[in-house]
Amino acid sequence: MFVCICRAVTVDEVHEHCDAGARTPDAVSERCGAGEGCGTCIERLTQIVASRTAGRVATTSAA
């Protein structure tokens, strides 16, 4: 399932970036471009990242 249509980023891809160390939507966006188009997916991207990283220590800020 796609999270970001503009950049063709899937839920699985977001999970992979989180598992590889991305702890914020911005960090995921830097790695794959999700959320850098129309912006419609940002809320969903934020929810997915929060769910995947719950309980993990943040290594990057969301500034």
Ligand code: FES
């Ligand atoms: S759907 Fe993600 S930026 Fe447009």
